[in-house]
Amino acid sequence: MTETLLEVRDIVVDYPVKGFRKPPFRALGGVSLEVGPGECVGLVGESGSGKTTLGRAVLGLAPVTSGSITYRGREISRLRHRERRALAADLQVVFQDPYTSLNPSLTIEQILTEPLIARKTDKQLARRRVRELLDAVHLPSDAGNRLPREFSGGQRQRVAIARALALDPKLIVCDEPVSALDLSTQARVLDLFKEIQARTGVAYLFVSHDLDVVRYLSHRVAVMYRGEIVEWGPASQVTVRPEHPYTQRLFLAAPVADPAKQEQRRAERHRLLALQREQDEQMEINA
Numbered sequence: 214m215t216e217t218l219l220e221v222r223d224i225v226v227d228y229p230v231k232g233f234r235k236p237p238f239r240a241l242g243g244v245s246l247e248v249g250p251g252e253c254v255g256l257v258g259e260s261g262s263g264k265t266t267l268g269r270a271v272l273g274l275a276p277v278t279s280g281s282i283t284y285r286g287r288e289i290s291r292l293r294h295r296e297r298r299a300l301a302a303d304l305q306v307v308f309q310d311p312y313t314s315l316n317p318s319l320t321i322e323q324i325l326t327e328p329l330i331a332r333k334t335d336k337q338l339a340r341r342r343v344r345e346l347l348d349a350v351h352l353p354s355d356a357g358n359r360l361p362r363e364f365s366g367g368q369r370q371r372v373a374i375a376r377a378l379a380l381d382p383k384l385i386v387c388d389e390p391v392s393a394l395d396l397s398t399q400a401r402v403l404d405l406f407k408e409i410q411a412r413t414g415v416a417y418l419f420v421s422h423d424l425d426v427v428r429y430l431s432h433r434v435a436v437m438y439r440g441e442i443v444e445w446g447p448a449s450q451v452t453v454r455p456e457h458p459y460t461q462r463l464f465l466a467a468p469v470a471d472p473a474k475q476e477q478r479r480a481e482r483h484r485l486l487a488l489q490r491e492q493d494e495q496m497e498i499n500a
């Protein structure tokens with residue numbers, strides 16, 4: 214990748230903590246990565262490692278204490294509301310839960326035309342665009358007249374993807390977009406993400422706790438642990454020959470087909486995680 218679309222440099226995010234004079238909670242402790250045009254960067258790590266926070270920081274939804282986020286060379290981490298709205302065509306998001314991310318009282322057509330109408334797109338053009346979008350995510354053309362509750366989880370996620378695509382974005386932050394779906398639906402939605410990327414050249418910052426998902430889609434992978442990126446590089450390297458001990462442990466946790474091997478991995482992982490916790494606790498005591 215020669216050009217950089219998104220560049221995150223030393224981002225620190227502190228969440229305020231309720232309570233008198235309580236110090237804020239540092240969710241990201243100086244994180245850097247980049248995403249090239251048309252690239253998929255996978256973000257993996259256990260629950261609480263800061264993946265969602267990083268995605269939210271890119272979208273302007275997390276309180277950035279320091280560091281910079283540049284999109285096509287422009288600093289975007291502290292934009293005003295209006296400037297952020299102007300950027301919405303380029304930066305989009307698909308959330309985890311297709312059951313709560315769509316307005317239940319709007320038809321699919323209304324959901325898909327909303328961002329277009331907000332950009333003053335002519336009504337007829339908007340209608341044509343809805344048909345294109347439904348086609349792009351392999352939903353029938355009459356889906357537009359129906360409500361979200363008439364669709365399965367996988368179909369709803371297709372609607373959410375169509376909505377994200379409505380304004381031809383350059384980058385989509387995908388926050389665990391398949392983890393609420395059953396396995397066979399997951400595979401079909403992942404194929405759709407791949408197909409759309411090949412056709413439109415959109416880039417993804419793809420957050421997932423599932424290494425197989427990340428391995429399948431990503432060109433580069435960042436591994437997060439306790440608010441930091443502990444390993445970053447080409448997917449072929451990070452997912453096949455991880456160098457950082459934490460990544461190696463994380464990979465041991467990934468499910469495998471053979472139950473005996475799975476059990477062996479599980480025991481090994483428990484041992485390593487217990488060891489890690491002990492070391493972390495010791496470091497905290499010493500600090």
Ligand SMILES: Nc1ncnc2c1ncn2[C@@H]1O[C@H](COP(=O)(O)OP(=O)(O)OP(=O)(O)O)[C@@H](O)[C@H]1O
Pocket residue numbers: 228229238240258259260261262263264265266267422
């Ligand atoms: N709004 C918030 N206020 C305070 N703390 C928060 C907030 N959002 C997240 N955190 C904390 O920041 C840390 C990172 O959370 P984050 O959701 O980014 O992790 P994650 O890796 O995406 O986890 P998961 O996979 O469970 O979603 C966690 O300890 C979490 O409790």
